[in-house]
Amino acid sequence: MSTLRKSAVWIALLLVLTFGLMGCGSDNSETKDADKMKVGFVFVGPAGDHGWSYTHDQGRKYLESKIPDVKATVVESVSDNDAEKVITQLVEDGNKIIFTTSFGFMDPTISVAEKYPDVTFMHCSGFKTADNASNYFGRIYQARYLSGLIAGKMTETNVIGYVAAFPIPEVVRGINAFTLGVREVNPNAVVKVVWTNTWLNPPQEKDAAKSLLEQDADVIAQHQDSPGPLQAAEEKGVYSIGYNSDMSKFAPKGYLTSPVWNWGPYYVNVVNAVKEGTWTNEPYWGTMADNVVDLAPMSSLVPEDVKKLVEDKKQKISAGEWDVFTGPVKDQQGNIKVPAGQKMTDEEMLGFDWFVEGVDGTIPKN
Amino acid sequence: MSISLITAVLAAAITAGTPILYASLGELITERAGILNLGVEGMMLVGAVTGFMVTVQTGNHWLGFCAGMFFGGLVALIHAILTVTLRANQVVSGLALTMFGTGFSGYLGQKMIGIPLESPFRAFNLLGLGKIPFIGTVFFQQDALVYLSYLLVPLCWYFLFRTNAGLNLRAVGEHPGAADAAGLNVALLRYLAVFVGGVLSGAGGAYLSLAYSPSWVQNMTAGRGWIAVALVIFAMWNPLKAIVGAYLFGGIEALGFRLQAVGITISPFFLKMLPYLFTIFVLVLVTSGRNAGAPAALGLPYEREER
Numbered sequence: 001m002s003t004l005r006k007s008a009v010w011i012a013l014l015l016v017l018t019f020g021l022m023g024c025g026s027d028n029s030e031t032k033d034a035d036k037m038k039v040g041f042v043f044v045g046p047a048g049d050h051g052w053s054y055t056h057d058q059g060r061k062y063l064e065s066k067i068p069d070v071k072a073t074v075v076e077s078v079s080d081n082d083a084e085k086v087i088t089q090l091v092e093d094g095n096k097i098i099f100t101t102s103f104g105f106m107d108p109t110i111s112v113a114e115k116y117p118d119v120t121f122m123h124c125s126g127f128k129t130a131d132n133a134s135n136y137f138g139r140i141y142q143a144r145y146l147s148g149l150i151a152g153k154m155t156e157t158n159v160i161g162y163v164a165a166f167p168i169p170e171v172v173r174g175i176n177a178f179t180l181g182v183r184e185v186n187p188n189a190v191v192k193v194v195w196t197n198t199w200l201n202p203p204q205e206k207d208a209a210k211s212l213l214e215q216d217a218d219v220i221a222q223h224q225d226s227p228g229p230l231q232a233a234e235e236k237g238v239y240s241i242g243y244n245s246d247m248s249k250f251a252p253k254g255y256l257t258s259p260v261w262n263w264g265p266y267y268v269n270v271v272n273a274v275k276e277g278t279w280t281n282e283p284y285w286g287t288m289a290d291n292v293v294d295l296a297p298m299s300s301l302v303p304e305d306v307k308k309l310v311e312d313k314k315q316k317i318s319a320g321e322w323d324v325f326t327g328p329v330k331d332q333q334g335n336i337k338v339p340a341g342q343k344m345t346d347e348e349m350l351g352f353d354w355f356v357e358g359v360d361g362t363i364p365k366n
Numbered sequence: 367m368s369i370s371l372i373t374a375v376l377a378a379a380i381t382a383g384t385p386i387l388y389a390s391l392g393e394l395i396t397e398r399a400g401i402l403n404l405g406v407e408g409m410m411l412v413g414a415v416t417g418f419m420v421t422v423q424t425g426n427h428w429l430g431f432c433a434g435m436f437f438g439g440l441v442a443l444i445h446a447i448l449t450v451t452l453r454a455n456q457v458v459s460g461l462a463l464t465m466f467g468t469g470f471s472g473y474l475g476q477k478m479i480g481i482p483l484e485s486p487f488r489a490f491n492l493l494g495l496g497k498i499p500f501i502g503t504v505f506f507q508q509d510a511l512v513y514l515s516y517l518l519v520p521l522c523w524y525f526l527f528r529t530n531a532g533l534n535l536r537a538v539g540e541h542p543g544a545a546d547a548a549g550l551n552v553a554l555l556r557y558l559a560v561f562v563g564g565v566l567s568g569a570g571g572a573y574l575s576l577a578y579s580p581s582w583v584q585n586m587t588a589g590r591g592w593i594a595v596a597l598v599i600f601a602m603w604n605p606l607k608a609i610v611g612a613y614l615f616g617g618i619e620a621l622g623f624r625l626q627a628v629g630i631t632i633s634p635f636f637l638k639m640l641p642y643l644f645t646i647f648v649l650v651l652v653t654s655g656r657n658a659g660a661p662a663a664l665g666l667p668y669e670r671e672e673r
Contacts, residue, residue, distance in 0.1 A: 050480025202579035211623035
């Protein structure tokens with residue numbers, strides 16, 4: 001019995017080892033350059049997720065290519081609970097600027113910032129600042145508005161499906177901007193909204209999209225990083241709009257475009273500002289003019305006249321002549337919320353808790 | 367609710383229920399042999415990622431599905447060695463397996479994220495049955511793996527309750543001492559049951575990454591493994607009840623979005639809670655009677671000397 005047990009232990013160990021070795025062979029080409037400026041990045045997901053974290057990693061790559069004496073360190077798939085430890089570790093390792101790119105990292109970032117006044121901290125998508133910490137984000141709603149113009153032109157059933165993530169102002173703002181775009185070119189169209197309460201769960205997001213398709217939607221837009229909604233649309237043979245990065249490969253037959261992020265130039269600016277001592281903790285909400293947000297190249301399904309329309313609007317937004325939430329903007333009940341000629345303030349936009357006219361759905365109050 | 371909405375909900379319930387069904391059939395067989403394996407979530411994830419990787423490499427989704435099953439079974443063997451041969455605590459080992467599977471699948475799948483699958487399992491009309499109104503739309507416009515699961519359920523039931531091998535397996539789960547005395551190889555049968563459990567969990571995982579939403583995402587099972595474990599109790603260790611439960615639990619998931627789409631909002635958190643609530647309810651109901659159907663030796667290690 002004891003020999004049997006011993007051999008069993010060995011087999012168990014071997015099995016575990018085999019599994020451990022199967023994934024090995026990653027490229028650890030770490031070079032120690034003492035005089036390089038060290039910059040740390042903390043991501044909530046894997047850098048290769050082709051979604052949110054991926055867009056930041058592309059920015060990191062751009063930064064390294066533009067400023068060669070920057071040495072960037074990336075920590076991926078960090079949970080909110082581990083963030084404080086990870087950020088502290090990055091500081092202890094000598095990183096002088098730290099970018100934390102998930103809403104849940106806000107408090108950990110500020111709390112570490114207070115302990116290390118010599119290091120600059122940049123938190124993405126939050127609202128808190130400290131003497132050496134600020135926050136940054138982009139007005140992706142501008143790109144969503146443009147994608148709404150396309151959806152409004154392409155729909156034949158006048159029903160557009162929107163697979164929404166969590167009922168928070170950022171998502172609501174996106175839906176509203178998208179709907180204003182749709183209604184600008186097609187006042188009869190409605191945008192149906194279904195909430196998944198997920199950021200990334202492809203099976204559920206696909207099913208949510210299916211439920212919209214069953215309600216006659218013939219264009220599907222989404223807020224998640226997921227390929228799910230695009231796949232559902234593709235299977236039914238209707239149009240889809242992605243998010244975060246070019247997602248055409250998931251829906252080659254129906255993909256129209258995606259609102260996308262482009263962090264690289266901004267990261268270069270921040271690093272240069274810190275180097276030159278011109279950095280301030282002024283929060284940054286980047287615009288289309290800065291290129292932080294953009295629309296991915298429109299696919300060949302989008303007719304030339306629609307492309308032209310989108311380009312014209314993009315010009316106006318980039319030039320600062322016009323912005324999405326310029327009155328008159330009505331709510332779902334038809335009440336005027338933003339009078340003609342007036343613009344919503346940033347504060348109002350950051351606290352969005354109502355839908356504009358044309359949205360078919362409710363914001364759950366949890 | 368209109369008839370088209372009901373059809374849509376039921377068809378979606380089957381798709382959503384299928385991964386849970388595969389995994390819970392596996393767990394059911396494992397538990398029938400007296401071994402509790404809480405590693406379903408981990409085995410599903412390993413099945414999902416390996417199935418996806420092999421399909422990407424070979425372009426053949428059946429090969430991928432087999433790989434998912436094989437690796438699911440292989441991971442389960444760790445549990446078998448720990449609990450059958452080494453007689454470790456089954457709960458601890460199972461939980462460890464889930465954690466291991468979660469981390470390991472994420473690690474393996476790093477390069478697989480964001481890759482589309484050229485040849486996923488696609489829905490097709492089975493033998494023209496899909497043209498039957500209502501029933502056809504619900505049951506026979508699915509993919510091959512759903513049809514396979516239709517066959518698997520009666521097969522499992524027949525095996526467990528109508529064959530000698532099934533009887534032996536159940537004997538090992540009810541009274542391993544007596545089974546041993548009757549000349550059955552308790553350890554071997556338990557190993558096999560755990561392996562088959564892993565194979566079917568792997569199949570459930572591969573269903574997610576190859577058919578349901580063809581892609582790989584870290585943690586894509588999102589708790590379905592736990593629902594599968596709960597479902598075994600809900601089904602009172604009977605495959606025929608498991609299929610009902612799987613579609614019921616799948617239906618809850620499918621219903622939430624459809625209700626939203628027609629303007630009825632129920633908190634998604636409430637819906638997510640329901641499968642577990644049902645399970646507790648059934649557990650209370652059946653244990654207040656005499657026999658819940660749980661194998662008597664479930665969770666207990668067997669050692670001949672201790673007889």
